[in-house]
Amino acid sequence: MDKKWWHNSVVYQVYPRSFCDTNGDGIGDIPGIISKLDYLQNLGIEIIWLSPVYQSPMDDNGYDISDYQAIAPEFGTMEDMDKLIAEARKRNIQIVMDLVVNHTSDEHPWFVEARKSKDNIYRDFYIWRKPKEDGSEPSQLGSAFGGSAWQYDEITGEYYFHLFSKKQPDLNWENKKVRKAVYKMMNWWLDKGIGGFRMDVIELIGKVIDEGIMSNGPKLHDYLKEMHQETLASRDVLTVGETWGVTPEIAKKYSNPEEKELSMVFQFEHITLCWDAKHGKWKPRPFDFVSLKKIFNKWQTELEGKGWNSLFWNNHDLPRAVSKYGNTQQYRVESAKMLATALHMMQGTPYIYQGEEIGMTNVRFESINQYQDIETLNFYKEKIAEGFTHEEMMNALWENSRDNARTPMHWDATENGGFSKGKPWLGMNPNYDSINVKAAIEDKNSIFYHYKKLIELRKSMPVITYGDFKLLLKEHPQIFAYMRTYEDERILVATNFSKDKAKFMLNEAVEVEDFRVLLSNYDKAYALVSELELEPYEAVVFGI
Numbered sequence: 001m002d003k004k005w006w007h008n009s010v011v012y013q014v015y016p017r018s019f020c021d022t023n024g025d026g027i028g029d030i031p032g033i034i035s036k037l038d039y040l041q042n043l044g045i046e047i048i049w050l051s052p053v054y055q056s057p058m059d060d061n062g063y064d065i066s067d068y069q070a071i072a073p074e075f076g077t078m079e080d081m082d083k084l085i086a087e088a089r090k091r092n093i094q095i096v097m098d099l100v101v102n103h104t105s106d107e108h109p110w111f112v113e114a115r116k117s118k119d120n121i122y123r124d125f126y127i128w129r130k131p132k133e134d135g136s137e138p139s140q141l142g143s144a145f146g147g148s149a150w151q152y153d154e155i156t157g158e159y160y161f162h163l164f165s166k167k168q169p170d171l172n173w174e175n176k177k178v179r180k181a182v183y184k185m186m187n188w189w190l191d192k193g194i195g196g197f198r199m200d201v202i203e204l205i206g207k208v209i210d211e212g213i214m215s216n217g218p219k220l221h222d223y224l225k226e227m228h229q230e231t232l233a234s235r236d237v238l239t240v241g242e243t244w245g246v247t248p249e250i251a252k253k254y255s256n257p258e259e260k261e262l263s264m265v266f267q268f269e270h271i272t273l274c275w276d277a278k279h280g281k282w283k284p285r286p287f288d289f290v291s292l293k294k295i296f297n298k299w300q301t302e303l304e305g306k307g308w309n310s311l312f313w314n315n316h317d318l319p320r321a322v323s324k325y326g327n328t329q330q331y332r333v334e335s336a337k338m339l340a341t342a343l344h345m346m347q348g349t350p351y352i353y354q355g356e357e358i359g360m361t362n363v364r365f366e367s368i369n370q371y372q373d374i375e376t377l378n379f380y381k382e383k384i385a386e387g388f389t390h391e392e393m394m395n396a397l398w399e400n401s402r403d404n405a406r407t408p409m410h411w412d413a414t415e416n417g418g419f420s421k422g423k424p425w426l427g428m429n430p431n432y433d434s435i436n437v438k439a440a441i442e443d444k445n446s447i448f449y450h451y452k453k454l455i456e457l458r459k460s461m462p463v464i465t466y467g468d469f470k471l472l473l474k475e476h477p478q479i480f481a482y483m484r485t486y487e488d489e490r491i492l493v494a495t496n497f498s499k500d501k502a503k504f505m506l507n508e509a510v511e512v513e514d515f516r517v518l519l520s521n522y523d524k525a526y527a528l529v530s531e532l533e534l535e536p537y538e539a540v541v542f543g544i
């Protein structure tokens with residue numbers, strides 16, 4: 001496979017609202033991001049995935065866009081945005097924008113026009129259906145944020161379709177004019193010099209509503225090929241699709257360079273593994289470690305040479321990695337480093353979500369009123385109506401509310417963690433007094449420096465980027481271990497996902513004459529590679 005610049009780069013996701021506020025309105029802004037570029041360069045990342053900063057009524061914190069070519073005033077101006085792109089580039093960092101084109105805001109001029117009359121020229125930009133004879137919704141389809149996916153619109157007496165909130169009407173991708181308008185907007189941004197796009201719920205654009213097909217519709221890949229042709233073909237950028245229903249087979253369609261679609265996709269099997277079949281994230285299942293390993297093994301081996309993986313533990317929709325898979329009590333630092341090691345040494349492009357590099361944790365708001373996220377608030381009501389108790393729901397929120405990831409970034413131990421001089425839009429996690437960037441920078445054993453070393457290692461050893469993947473000790477209940485091989489380079493990664501010691505015995509014949517410790521999260525000497533006693537949450541990378 002041809003080598004690409006983003007194969008050995010690490011991405012850092014910025015959720016602008018919660019990153020750094022410079023004007024005291026309690027909301028992070030673009031000048032705030034610019035002020036932290038040196039910090040990000042020091043960490044070693046080369047790409048920022050910027051969650052939406054476009055003009056928006058903020059029903060879903062910017063994933064409801066009312067003007068794709070304007071910046072939301074709370075985040076700054078287009079000048080700020082141009083400056084961010086330029087300042088990032090000076091530091092060898094590319095800005096990857098969030099492309100949200102499954103839907104717009106209902107305040108987007110296209111929708112404002114579309115709802116005016118049935119013969120408006122923008123009517124077909126969206127999806128409209130007549131009511132059933134009794135006036136009810138055209139079908140039973142539900143929205144991802146609860147309730148029906150249909151919203152009745154008085155003006156023309158029809159329903160429009162929205163897979164997310166009713167302020168996020170879905171675009172009609174079957175309409176060529178919609179596709180053209182989207183490609184034009186994409187080119188406008190690409191011409192500004194951005195480094196690519198993260199494509200929000202992109203698997204939904206090929207939906208066939210009347211047949212109830214939402215993900216992976218029949219025309220999805222045709223649209224992506226057309227998009228590639230019209231926008232990406234002549235440019236060297238990174239594109240990553242958000243695809244919850246993807247299988248390795250489909251991922252190869254998206255990410256095999258020969259298919260000319262995307263660079264890679266996010267798959268979520270390791271996330272939904274902990275969700276209930278009926279109630280999803282609102283009824284979390286215990287973490288099944290052996291299945292997690294199987295999932296990683298499947299994705300690592302199936303995409304090898306035929307596609308490209310993205311590697312992530314968390315993002316702005318998911319709980320904090322260390323809270324979900326690690327240990328926030330005695331072993332927060334060890335387990336955060338272990339999780340980073342286990343992930344970053346696999347094949348693919350790693351993604352770090354803001355605050356992950358200092359081991360930020362989930363938040364425990366005591367009152368439902370402290371939550372801001374639309375999904376959290378809608379489902380709190382819906383599940384209580386279905387019979388969940390308040391306590392059950394609060395437990396579910398502490399584990400899986402999207403606000404866990406969205407509490408503002410901790411820069412130092414001063415008021416509001418140095419995030420804002422005003423009142424933060426969402427409450428702070430009170431542990432900012434001890435978990436913060438300043439403390440991490442001052443401590444040479446911090447999680448931050450472990451991430452920095454992982455990135456340096458990736459840059460210096462092609463095996464980390466291109467090596468093949470072999471899972472070891474498949475059924476071991478505590479240890480995730482694997483070998484990577486590329487030309488004459490070989491590494492062995494051994495990680496302990498538990499708070500108990502774990503015996504690591506290589507049962508397969510691996511010739512190890514001499515070895516080097518490339519990275520470890522414990523200060524200890526290693527005598528042998530084939531037989532180790534791993535400490536709680538230990539992670540070690542050997543060059544062998």
Ligand code: NOJ
Pocket residue numbers: 060063064100164200201242316317
């Ligand atoms: C996925 C985004 O990551 C999420 O934050 C958003 O609410 C939905 N798509 C709708 O755009």
